[in-house]
Amino acid sequence: MPDDILLTASEVSRRFGGLTAVDRVSLSVSRGEVHAVIGTNGAGKSTLVNVLAGEIAPSGGRVHLQQRDVTRWPQPRRARAGIGRSYQRTTIFARSTVFENCRLTAQAHYQHPLDWWSAAARCPDSTRLAQQAIEQAGLAAQAHRVAGTLSHGQKRQLEIAMCLATAPHVLLLDEPLAGMGPEETERMLSLLTGLRRGHAILLIEHDMDAVFRIADHITVMVNGAVIASGEPDAIRRDAAVQSAYLGDVEETREPERV
Amino acid sequence: MDFAIFLVQCLNAVQYGLLLFLVASGLTLIFGILGVINLAHGSFYMIGAYLAYALAPWVAAHLGGGFFTALAIGLMLSVAFGYLLEWGFVSYLYERDHLQQVLMTYGLILVFEELRSILVGDDVHGVAPPAWLAGSVPLGHVMTYPVYRLFMSGVCVAVALGLYAIIARTRLGMAIRAGATNREMAQSLGVDIRLLYRIVFAAGVTLAVFAGMIAAPVSSVYPGMGNQVLIISFVVVVIGGIGSIRGALLASLLVGFADTFGKVFIPQTAGILVYVLMAAILLWRPEGLFRTG
Amino acid sequence: MTPTHAITARVWPLGVALVALAVFPHVGGKFYIDLVLTTMILAIFALSLELLVGRTGLVSFGHAAFFGIAAYATALLAPNAAAPSLAWLLPAVVIVTALAALAIGALSLRTRGIYFIMVTLAFAQMAYFVFHDMPFAGGSDGRYLYAKPVLAIGGFTLLDLDKPRTFYYAVLGCLCAVYALLALVGRSRFGHALAGISANEQRMRAAGFSTYPYKLAAFTLAGGLAGVAGFLHAIKDGFVNPEILAWHQSGAVLLMLILGGIGTLRGPVLGAFLFVLLKELFQSEALFGAFARHWQLPLGLTIIACVAMMPNGVIGLPTQWRRAHAPVPHAG
Numbered sequence: 001m002p003d004d005i006l007l008t009a010s011e012v013s014r015r016f017g018g019l020t021a022v023d024r025v026s027l028s029v030s031r032g033e034v035h036a037v038i039g040t041n042g043a044g045k046s047t048l049v050n051v052l053a054g055e056i057a058p059s060g061g062r063v064h065l066q067q068r069d070v071t072r073w074p075q076p077r078r079a080r081a082g083i084g085r086s087y088q089r090t091t092i093f094a095r096s097t098v099f100e101n102c103r104l105t106a107q108a109h110y111q112h113p114l115d116w117w118s119a120a121a122r123c124p125d126s127t128r129l130a131q132q133a134i135e136q137a138g139l140a141a142q143a144h145r146v147a148g149t150l151s152h153g154q155k156r157q158l159e160i161a162m163c164l165a166t167a168p169h170v171l172l173l174d175e176p177l178a179g180m181g182p183e184e185t186e187r188m189l190s191l192l193t194g195l196r197r198g199h200a201i202l203l204i205e206h207d208m209d210a211v212f213r214i215a216d217h218i219t220v221m222v223n224g225a226v227i228a229s230g231e232p233d234a235i236r237r238d239a240a241v242q243s244a245y246l247g248d249v250e251e252t253r254e255p256e257r258v
Numbered sequence: 259m260d261f262a263i264f265l266v267q268c269l270n271a272v273q274y275g276l277l278l279f280l281v282a283s284g285l286t287l288i289f290g291i292l293g294v295i296n297l298a299h300g301s302f303y304m305i306g307a308y309l310a311y312a313l314a315p316w317v318a319a320h321l322g323g324g325f326f327t328a329l330a331i332g333l334m335l336s337v338a339f340g341y342l343l344e345w346g347f348v349s350y351l352y353e354r355d356h357l358q359q360v361l362m363t364y365g366l367i368l369v370f371e372e373l374r375s376i377l378v379g380d381d382v383h384g385v386a387p388p389a390w391l392a393g394s395v396p397l398g399h400v401m402t403y404p405v406y407r408l409f410m411s412g413v414c415v416a417v418a419l420g421l422y423a424i425i426a427r428t429r430l431g432m433a434i435r436a437g438a439t440n441r442e443m444a445q446s447l448g449v450d451i452r453l454l455y456r457i458v459f460a461a462g463v464t465l466a467v468f469a470g471m472i473a474a475p476v477s478s479v480y481p482g483m484g485n486q487v488l489i490i491s492f493v494v495v496v497i498g499g500i501g502s503i504r505g506a507l508l509a510s511l512l513v514g515f516a517d518t519f520g521k522v523f524i525p526q527t528a529g530i531l532v533y534v535l536m537a538a539i540l541l542w543r544p545e546g547l548f549r550t551g
Numbered sequence: 552m553t554p555t556h557a558i559t560a561r562v563w564p565l566g567v568a569l570v571a572l573a574v575f576p577h578v579g580g581k582f583y584i585d586l587v588l589t590t591m592i593l594a595i596f597a598l599s600l601e602l603l604v605g606r607t608g609l610v611s612f613g614h615a616a617f618f619g620i621a622a623y624a625t626a627l628l629a630p631n632a633a634a635p636s637l638a639w640l641l642p643a644v645v646i647v648t649a650l651a652a653l654a655i656g657a658l659s660l661r662t663r664g665i666y667f668i669m670v671t672l673a674f675a676q677m678a679y680f681v682f683h684d685m686p687f688a689g690g691s692d693g694r695y696l697y698a699k700p701v702l703a704i705g706g707f708t709l710l711d712l713d714k715p716r717t718f719y720y721a722v723l724g725c726l727c728a729v730y731a732l733l734a735l736v737g738r739s740r741f742g743h744a745l746a747g748i749s750a751n752e753q754r755m756r757a758a759g760f761s762t763y764p765y766k767l768a769a770f771t772l773a774g775g776l777a778g779v780a781g782f783l784h785a786i787k788d789g790f791v792n793p794e795i796l797a798w799h800q801s802g803a804v805l806l807m808l809i810l811g812g813i814g815t816l817r818g819p820v821l822g823a824f825l826f827v828l829l830k831e832l833f834q835s836e837a838l839f840g841a842f843a844r845h846w847q848l849p850l851g852l853t854i855i856a857c858v859a860m861m862p863n864g865v866i867g868l869p870t871q872w873r874r875a876h877a878p879v880p881h882a883g
Binding site: 076 | 673703735736737739740741742743747750753754755756757758759761762768785
């Protein structure tokens with residue numbers, strides 16, 4: 001049973017001029033839980049993740065990481081405190097190898113101003129973290145390939161690996177399955193399942209089958225506000241959600257839980 | 259300070275600021291819409307001033323006209339020049355990164371400077387304002403103020419209003435604003451982006467050339483004038499924000515006042531006061547006063 | 552890991568160059584030695600900018616400010632009568648320059664991209680006006696350095712920079728030291744972080760790097776290293792004037808980077824050499840006669856041509872040629 005709440009959003013709002021992109025959204029994610037946020041395009045999901053990650057400041061509301069109020073913390077500080085995120089558009093360093101990509105992000109945890117000159121390759125801590133992350137992400141065989149030569153699915157895996165290399169407690173994943181075929185999707189889903197135990201995962205996704213297979217909790221957003229939040233079965237049956245966008249749900253066979 | 263002297267300095271500040279606005283608005287239009295940083299923008303100002311000097315005798319001899327005829331011809335030449343320059347050079351800069359754009363347009367500055375040196379020489383020249391504008395108006399009991407400077411300010415205000423009218427109220431302006439925010443979208447909506455960019459670039463060039471031409475009687479015509487105005491224009495754009503005409507106007511006036519009154523009160527630091535102002539704005543509001551987007 | 556033969560391919564030209572530079576004073580004439588000295592000093596200047604532009608992705612159009620501030624600091628701090636001691640003069644000049652870089656960087660780095668280019672240019676222009684207009688610096692006439700520094704312990708003179716040979720090897724030594732330092736930075740954690748910031752700053756922030764302190768540190772270090780070049784320049788000429796802070800200097804050093812090739816350490820050195828060569832060529836009256844005084848015209852055209860056709864510089868030419876003639880790669 002997931003307890004140990006790691007990340008909480010309380011009445012988070014974000015306005016851009018006259019447009020309210022996120023409207024008093026509250027949610028929480030616990031360790032061992034996969035919390036999916038779904039909604040139509042423009043529902044404010046990415047903006048919400050940006051606020052939670054610290055890339056933009058909220059117009060209202062608070063964000064808590066474990067017991068600490070991190071609303072005012074800039075993104076790097078939150079990242080060091082344990083919030084990791086991956087991006088919808090792949091942001092890997094294409095010219096470096098898979099290993100070098102992960103070692104660099106791992107280095108964020110080992111920044112010693114007085115030791116800035118030591119060779120990056122010889123830092124045992126970041127090397128170890130990078131290797132662990134690569135293994136967890138299932139990229140061990142590609143560790144020394146140049147990142148730009150990977151397939152699309154592998155690049156998305158690397159995106160997650162880079163996030164894992166910073167040893168986060170919370171993972172904010174923005175459409176990790178974007179652009180993936182069925183085989184790659186399976187790989188990614190088993191990766192995410194494997195990560196569930198040690199982390200709190202907040203997931204934005206459009207692939208409904210995947211969401212209903214993997215999520216422990218689903219929040220549905222429309223026009224920036226939460227219209228429903230609960231377990232997948234409850235969401236599937238929720239009338240508001242159905243009318244908003246799930247379509248004719250009675251016909252959908254309940255997929256196997258992962 | 260005597261009120262008349264204060265008024266004179268205010269008028270000078272406004273006139274200098276408005277002139278800067280002409281140059282800076284061309285720069286910010288070109289960057290905001292074409293995405294090209296053009297270091298050679300100051301050279302257009304310099305070309306304008308030298309045009310005013312070189313065209314005057316030719317126009318007097320062959321067309322019997324004066325300052326305004328030269329101005330009209332200069333404007334036509336600069337539109338054509340801007341059009342050709344965009345077609346032949348600037349259009350190759352769109353896909354390049356900032357460093358490459360900076361260096362290529364820097365090379366262009368060197369080319370323009372030397373061409374000017376070869377064609378017209380390196381001497382400093384004066385240009386006479388038209389006779390009917392050459393007088394002065396009384397200001398208070400003792401001071402007078404040159405009519406031509408008032409004329410300059412008036413013309414700049416007219417151009418500023420014209421710019422606003424075009425951008426805010428016409429279809430061309432709509433296309434410009436659309437092209438600025440989303441190039442592909444504008445293209446798919448039927449806007450001919452290539453032509454639009456050419457027009458905007460030519461307009462930017464013409465603004466700078468025009469500024470140089472009307473400034474010639476006041477600031478005289480000398481080799482380094484382009485580079486000087488370029489760097490100050492950069493300061494204006496940094497303070498006012500890229501892509502914002504309103505920001506350019508306010509920042510130009512701010513710079514005009516800072517520079518003019520700075521020279522009056524603290525003459526030794528005259529040159530650097532503008533940069534101190536920029537530093538202060540950076541400290542307080544690094545994104546500029548009116549940053550768009 | 553770079554394959555060993557690739558490292559060897561890079562090292563032996565460096566070795567050859569080093570040997571050539573070391574023996575040159577014994578074979579070259581005075582004019583050419585002076586030219587090589589200028590080149591080496593400009594190479595140090597260009598290397599310092601490479602840290603900013605190449606490694607960190609910060610295009611500064613005002614780097615001449617630090618070259619000039621250091622040169623002026625050298626002339627101003629050196630006492631008029633006696634030869635100053637190298638032991639305190641060089642560190643003092645570098646520290647003063649680094650502090651200036653810290654101040655200017657702290658403000659400039661609050662901006663990004665195009666704004667950063669403009670702001671650095673503006674600050675350099677500000678420095679130009681400070682030295683041009685303020686009387687303490689000698690105004691547009693400049694200032695002389697009356698005695699060259701020496702390094703002495705007790706009464707025993709180790710290095711007298713007034714002696715041409717000694718000065719030459721001191722400059723060569725500084726060039727090697729700066730090169731080695733930047734190579735060290737390149738392999739270090741600091742250097743890797745800078746490269747990451749250059750490639751994708753947002754990603755680095757998301758990983759937990761506060762990027763502003765890194766950028767400021769790079770800016771300050773680059774300024775300090777440019778200060779070494781400025782120091783040497785002041786000693787070489789014995790004279791400083793505001794023109795060394797002119798924005799044409801900032802443009803020239805950027806040109807050296809792009810001529811040689813950004814992203815390597817050999818690039819700036821090669822670029823400095825090519826720049827001096829081109830400038831001598833275009834200014835040569837023997838070749839161009841009276842037209843030589845318009846040398847900025849062919850220089851400007853060369854800049855445009857180089858950027859347009861060789862964006863990766865001379866060092867990047869083999870790769871550029873290979874890519875142009877390579878078979879179309881498989882889409883991953």
